[in-house]
Amino acid sequence: MTDKATQLSTLLAPTVESLGLQLLGIEYLPAPGGSVVRLYLDVPDAEVETRHVTIEDCEAVSREVSARLDVEDPISGNYTLEVSSPGVDRPLFAAAQFARFAGERAKVGLKLPQDGRRRLTGTIVSVDEASITFDVDGQPIVVAADNIDKARLVPDWAALGFAPARDLPGGDARPGKPGRKARAGRARED
Structure with missing residues (x-):
């Protein structure tokens, strides 16, 4: 903040x-x-x-x-x-809030670049007073708590029931839409 x-x-x-x-x-x-x-x-x-x-x-x-x-x-x-209210993409402001959501994914913007990056998205692994450890693509990254500019949880759309329909015959892969069969054109009878 x-x-x-x-x-x-x-x-x-x-x-x-x-x-x-x-x-x-x-x-x-x-x-x-x-x-x-x-x-x-x-x-x-x-x-x-x-x-x-x-x-x-x-x-x-x-x-x-x-x-x-x-x-x-x-x-x-x-x-x-x-x-x-915080919403599903809840903002995180303090180390205690990160600790509450350990195991969840977060999108983080940094005040100063770290390891060549200003932004990261990863799973919150552990938290102490001074730092937060994230798993980013299988690599641990430790970020000083006071170097975090903004952070938000990344919603798990599948767990919320909004994941795209996949592997359904004729399914519609848009988020939030149930699978639909494609309509075939009908011949008009006169």
Whole structure:
């Protein structure tokens, strides 16, 4: 996270927690016409199996966070506030979040190049306070946690039921579409 995102996270986490939710992280995207402040919410770890972030949760957080930002005024100029659940391609902001998803695949952007690359996609193997180890094409790559600019989980579309149909006679290989038989043209009877 950027310094501004870290500052905003420290300021807003208590407000989010007071509503029974967890602030996963904040993206702060400055722009000349107005910045974007994007908050990602989740339910507390103890409730992950029984509850999900709802639209009503996002609306409540948006109202409370807007009021807090109006009082504290930590952002100069115009900004747009976006409040979201993490989604299937969940962003990862902290080492503890990587640890929670050990064994899952993640797409990672680095602040500084490492081993000749600025991006990598690999399986999260292990995590400690200072680094995260990924398996990238069978090779372990250890990345310093503070060198990670952005990271997201890579959804397992097959496990979610959205993998392309394969090996079906006449099947349609588009994601999310069940296999279909090709229609043969019909001769018109007059």
